[in-house]
Amino acid sequence: MPDIEVWSAPGRVNLIGEHTDYNEGFVLPFAIDRRTTAELVVRDDRTIRVTSTFADRAVEIALDDLGPDRLDGWSAYPLGVAWALGHWADTSGVPGVEIHIDSTVPVGAGLSSSAAIESAVAVALNDTWRLGLDRPTLARVGQLAENKAVGAPTGIMDQSASLLGRADHAVFLDCRSLESQLVELGFATAGLELLVIDTGVSHAHATGGYAARRASCELGARLLGVAALRDIGVDDLDRARDVLDDETFRRVRHIVTENQRVLDTVRVLRDEGPTAIGGLLDASHASMRDDFEISVPELDLAVETAQAAGALGARMTGGGFGGAAIALVPSGSLTEVRAAVERAFAERGFAAPTQFTVAASEGARRGL
Ligand code: GLA
Numbered sequence: 001m002p003d004i005e006v007w008s009a010p011g012r013v014n015l016i017g018e019h020t021d022y023n024e025g026f027v028l029p030f031a032i033d034r035r036t037t038a039e040l041v042v043r044d045d046r047t048i049r050v051t052s053t054f055a056d057r058a059v060e061i062a063l064d065d066l067g068p069d070r071l072d073g074w075s076a077y078p079l080g081v082a083w084a085l086g087h088w089a090d091t092s093g094v095p096g097v098e099i100h101i102d103s104t105v106p107v108g109a110g111l112s113s114s115a116a117i118e119s120a121v122a123v124a125l126n127d128t129w130r131l132g133l134d135r136p137t138l139a140r141v142g143q144l145a146e147n148k149a150v151g152a153p154t155g156i157m158d159q160s161a162s163l164l165g166r167a168d169h170a171v172f173l174d175c176r177s178l179e180s181q182l183v184e185l186g187f188a189t190a191g192l193e194l195l196v197i198d199t200g201v202s203h204a205h206a207t208g209g210y211a212a213r214r215a216s217c218e219l220g221a222r223l224l225g226v227a228a229l230r231d232i233g234v235d236d237l238d239r240a241r242d243v244l245d246d247e248t249f250r251r252v253r254h255i256v257t258e259n260q261r262v263l264d265t266v267r268v269l270r271d272e273g274p275t276a277i278g279g280l281l282d283a284s285h286a287s288m289r290d291d292f293e294i295s296v297p298e299l300d301l302a303v304e305t306a307q308a309a310g311a312l313g314a315r316m317t318g319g320g321f322g323g324a325a326i327a328l329v330p331s332g333s334l335t336e337v338r339a340a341v342e343r344a345f346a347e348r349g350f351a352a353p354t355q356f357t358v359a360a361s362e363g364a365r366r367g368l
Pocket of ligand 1: 017021154319
């Protein structure tokens with residue numbers, strides 16, 4: 001029997017810093033206690049074969065035939081990673097592998113089930129093929145796979161959270177330099193729970209709104225004469241208002257104020273602790289709803305209901321247009337917040353949301 005080895009990588013919740021990653025700004029996500037596993041067996045040829053618990057079909061391809069245009073469906077994530085590794089390392093002599101993928105990260109909830117697959121496969125192949133790539137580079141590998149093999153123009157946040165996360169910490173990432181710091185969250189010590197409210201409204205970042213928002217940001221940066229919106233501060237917004245049309249201005253204002261909110265959240269977490277960040281979460285949601293316009297009625301309802309029922313703060317998390325909201329809730333109010341959200345969805349005739357708490361957890365690793 002060949003040796004089976006296993007690697008795993010988590011999904012993520014973004015605490016704050018939405019759509020700032022591809023603007024070379026700041027994000028503050030954390031890895032969650034829902035993981036994807038990649039079991040790996042080395043073959044004696046140069047074929048890669050992937051299977052998963054969520055698809056009937058195995059997909060098999062020669063390593064030398066891998067290319068972004070030859071991959072589709074779910075297998076584009078793991079096979080895209082195998083292809084993308086070749087951009088940073090010499091994979092010409094590596095052996096073929098069998099990879100089996102399983103996951104407890106909910107799909108389509110905005111919790112980065114895709115980055116969890118990419119990161120689990122990236123660490124598994126990096127170790128097995130002895131490529132010696134570091135974690136920030138593996139994040140780039142996952143992003144390249146997602147951008148080119150899957151076709152979603154996403155940033156570097158999700159893969160970074162999945163690869164760099166630590167128990168009870170968020171990853172404060174500068175998406176320009178890729179330098180990161182771990183910031184202690186301390187939710188449990190402060191008697192807080194992080195509730196995820198998955199609206200069940202589906203979103204796909206390979207199409208539609210996500211790419212349109214990215215294009216607006218690039219237009220704004222071009223018209224303002226900067227390399228990326230990272231280079232604009234809150235003090236520059238008056239000038240931006242004179243230069244930009246109203247819609248582009250509001251897109252820019254979201255990014256600029258959101259970058260500032262990430263910096264403020266890090267400072268508040270360090271100086272005052274997690275009970276003091278609620279207002280920043282609320283402001284982030286309002287900015288995404290009104291300026292960036294990526295919320296949907298179900299997300300707004302989840303956020304408003306959680307806030308009214310005792311959450312310290314709440315916001316949609318992830319790319320938007322569906323997926324999940326998060327609420328920071330004192331443990332004693334958790335039952336009431338969940339029940340209030342359940343009731344509010346029923347009253348509005350929305351499908352019942354899925355609610356669960358998450359804890360900040362370890363990033364990708366060998367083992368489960
Ligand atoms: C998705 C993308 C990320 C990021 C977020 C929005 O999760 O994959 O790169 O842009 O949306 O913050």
